[in-house]
Amino acid sequence: MKTETSLDDLIYFLSKLPGLGPRSAQRMVLFLLKKKETHFEPLKGLMDAVLSEMKVCPLCGNYDVITPCHICQDTKRSQTTLCVVPDVSDIWALERSPIYHGQYFALGGLLSALDGITPENLNIQKLKNRLDSSPIEEVIFALPLTVDGQTTLHYLIESLKTYPVKLTTLAHGMPVGGELDFQDEGTIQTAFKARTEL
């Protein structure tokens, strides 16, 4: 890291954030400097507050400033369905859609023998503890339809088969608005396998 002043340091650290590079980081810092009262100071305060208050939910692994997180504390949500997702970003993605109103659990990644990620690196034991301690009746696996996602799914099915819960997974196949001509062979094959009677 070759920087000279705190301003350079700020640009350098911002440039390392996802979606940003040195130029966009520089533009961002210039914008903040010009809007010191309206943007820079409130942002600084918020970042300090989140940094000091941020907690990892012990139940689902979500980030929040309260513990358990606001999703786990919400009594209006179903307490009997648990949606297992790879990461916190997937919880936030599913929360954008109004379709699901149950509990979540973030695995903390996906198994990958090629990258050396083993079951010990994921929160699988925490998932078992959660199933032991809560009235879950259905576990919904919302894992990606990739080699790593499905390897993880197979492992979880094997690991959880002794639990008295219904195991389900999201449907796979044609995307909404998708045309056959633009789909790859894997998508078409999966869609055919999962076809439904009308």
Place this chain on the structure above:
Amino acid sequence: MIKWTDIGLLLSNKRLGENKFISSIFTKEHGKTLAITYGKKPQFEPFSLVQTHFTAKTENQLGIFKLESLTPFSLFFLEDRKRLQVLLMSCFLMDRLLPQGETFSLFFEKTIDFASHLEEENWLKFYILWEIDLLSNLGFGLNLSCCALGGDVDTLCFVSPKTGCAVSFEKGKPWAGKLLPLPSFFSHPEEDASKEDLLAGLALTAYFLQREALNNTSIPFDRKSLV
């Protein structure tokens, strides 16, 4: 400027920064090659057959791949734990063991042939025979054609863990505890393989792969669960 086009099997994608990957591809005419692919997520999954367009400024520079899908073998078996595991295991072995830039055209064709047998009932037998081929291509070929202690070809039952040579039942009987069992489908590939034969075959290839090629590190897959 170096440019070539070839067909290849994608072996792995290792993230490089936010929207780049170093992809390892086993190509038919150019052997295993590493190069950069662009995208926020990998373009294709491991064990996908792809049309590979490679460009690099110099021989020593990491080049760039542009890929087009031909046959996404692994996507066909996403719902089958065992077959998916075998495809991943073969990717792991090829990625780890094949030297870069050395051509293995015949072995490439055999790899595609093994993948096309995956739909069959005896698919695991083809995989084990593929591992024997891999060992042979790496320079650790097993001599399973006749008994190393007398030339017998009919009653081959064991393999010497030291030399990798086959041993007949009669000659090997006194040392049976020290020798590795040789499944019958190794010498008669057209025969169906029993569960015991498959387990013995997996143990045999794992033994030599780990000792000769992987420097005594274990293969990170549960091979027994495949049978």
